[in-house]
Amino acid sequence: MRKNSIDQWALDYWLLQRYAKFCCRFYYRKIVINDLENIPPNQPVILAPNHQNALMDALAMVCGTEYQVVFLARADIFKSRFLARVLTFMNIMPIYRIRDGYENVKRNDEVFDKTNQVMRNMYNPLCLFPEGNHGDRRRLRGLVKGLFRIAFIAQEEYGEKNGIKIIPLGINYGHYQHFRSTLLVNFGKPIEVAEYYSLYAENPGLAINQLKERYAAEVIKLMIHIQTEEYYQTYMSLRTIFNDEMRNRLGITDRSLTGKFKADKAMIELLNKELDSAPDHMKELDAQVSEYQSLLQMTGLRDWVIRKEKYSMAVIAGSALLKILFLPLFLAGFIGNILPYWLAASKGAKIKDTQFQSSFKFVIGMIAFPVWYLIYGGLLWVMPVNGWIKLLYFLTLPLTGLFAFHYYISLKKLKSRYIYTQGVTAGVQDILKIKRLRKNILGTMHELVNRQIADHEN
Numbered sequence: 001m002r003k004n005s006i007d008q009w010a011l012d013y014w015l016l017q018r019y020a021k022f023c024c025r026f027y028y029r030k031i032v033i034n035d036l037e038n039i040p041p042n043q044p045v046i047l048a049p050n051h052q053n054a055l056m057d058a059l060a061m062v063c064g065t066e067y068q069v070v071f072l073a074r075a076d077i078f079k080s081r082f083l084a085r086v087l088t089f090m091n092i093m094p095i096y097r098i099r100d101g102y103e104n105v106k107r108n109d110e111v112f113d114k115t116n117q118v119m120r121n122m123y124n125p126l127c128l129f130p131e132g133n134h135g136d137r138r139r140l141r142g143l144v145k146g147l148f149r150i151a152f153i154a155q156e157e158y159g160e161k162n163g164i165k166i167i168p169l170g171i172n173y174g175h176y177q178h179f180r181s182t183l184l185v186n187f188g189k190p191i192e193v194a195e196y197y198s199l200y201a202e203n204p205g206l207a208i209n210q211l212k213e214r215y216a217a218e219v220i221k222l223m224i225h226i227q228t229e230e231y232y233q234t235y236m237s238l239r240t241i242f243n244d245e246m247r248n249r250l251g252i253t254d255r256s257l258t259g260k261f262k263a264d265k266a267m268i269e270l271l272n273k274e275l276d277s278a279p280d281h282m283k284e285l286d287a288q289v290s291e292y293q294s295l296l297q298m299t300g301l302r303d304w305v306i307r308k309e310k311y312s313m314a315v316i317a318g319s320a321l322l323k324i325l326f327l328p329l330f331l332a333g334f335i336g337n338i339l340p341y342w343l344a345a346s347k348g349a350k351i352k353d354t355q356f357q358s359s360f361k362f363v364i365g366m367i368a369f370p371v372w373y374l375i376y377g378g379l380l381w382v383m384p385v386n387g388w389i390k391l392l393y394f395l396t397l398p399l400t401g402l403f404a405f406h407y408y409i410s411l412k413k414l415k416s417r418y419i420y421t422q423g424v425t426a427g428v429q430d431i432l433k434i435k436r437l438r439k440n441i442l443g444t445m446h447e448l449v450n451r452q453i454a455d456h457e458n
Helices: 011-027 055-064 081-089 108-121 146-155 193-202 204-220 232-241 243-250 257-277 279-299 313-325 327-349 354-381 387-395 397-426 429-457
Strands: 028-034 045-049 070-074 092-095 165-173 181-187
Touching: 011 028, 011 055, 011 354, 028 055, 028 257, 045 055, 045 146, 045 204, 055 165, 055 181, 055 354, 070 108, 081 092, 092 108, 108 146, 146 193, 146 204, 165 204, 181 257, 193 204, 232 243, 232 257, 232 279, 232 429, 243 257, 243 429, 257 279, 257 429, 279 429, 313 327, 313 397, 327 354, 327 397, 354 387, 354 397, 387 397, 397 429
Parallel strands: 028 181, 045 165, 070 092
Antiparallel strands: 165 181
16 A cells, blocks of 8 residues: 555555565674664654765664654755655655755745654654765764754744654664675664754754754764864774774673774774874874784785784684585575676676765665576576475575675685785784784773873873
8 A cells, every 4th residue: 555645654665664674684794773762652753863874874764663764855866757756655755955946945845844744643753864965984074954943843833842852863884885794773862852942932043053062962972973084094993903902991791783882982082082182192003003004905914814813724724625515505606696796786886976885786686686586586497407406496595695795705714814824924024014013003002091091080
């Protein structure tokens, strides 16, 4: 059943949402949703996430909740009649900006009526991205006023009584573009727009700015926020190099996404304090990390492989033997999935805006894989093989495809372990230098943590 209004529940949308959730579980290796209960049931709610990964951010709302979330997006993407119908089906409404023409901005009155209707319904939350557009840095960027104006317009029906609630959200990706990365979504506590309504009645501009500042302070707690531009890459590298050590210092014993996030937030706070109090120390740390990253890139190694002194050649040989034994299963998954995977990965990599690459790969994959499976199933049907074997192979194609992907990744890791161990044993200077640099970076970071703790206690 298709709905007559965008704020109503729809069966066809529900079916698409189920399929999208299923695909998300394949696309992401791990998904963690924290504090979803912060969305109050049967109340007018605006979800307000940070915006860094194009359509994947909206998908995180669709797959992370059971709601049929209603979105607002810039109006210029609705120019195509076909695309406009698709976007409307996906619960996305246009919002007009000055650049879209003054005559079109007037159409926002109709949009605001619809957003008010969504919030009156109190079933599906409204979702807006306060940053306005996406960026490729892990930080909160400048906020536009649209969300806050809409919130106050809707609050007029309630006056100074509790009504419209803004839920800040932090969306955090292990990697923006990589298949089988991780997704962590943190739902924050509701912000009552009513708290600012009396000020809004007197001075709308000031009220909007204060609500913006409140939202910014709350959402930064829920996301990775690296404000510095000069040392941005150093902070990002240390999230990989020092996270295990930071979790140990904080007494976080698990390796969950939430535990890693807490350690990153604590480390970033310490680095910010060090940057303010001892900028020369940060320059020295930056030089160490930059040299370390350059050597890793030159040798083709990753930080994870350097964490051990070296690896047992017997274990490496045993792993290589297992790879040979499982080669037939890899080939079965590779042959059955390579065409749609190649289509999504190769075409997605050519998109200039890298933050759209993941969105493109996901959508193409949602369409290409089932179409290919139908074609491939037809080819299997005519092959002179036992019917049960063909059926079993066909039904397990998604799983064998995942196995093939992880087999390939583990093969690359096995190669890295071998190169690293051979380099350590042979005394290759670049690899020995990488080991020393990493040890020095860890030592510098522990000194920094100790110094910051001592300063805090004093």
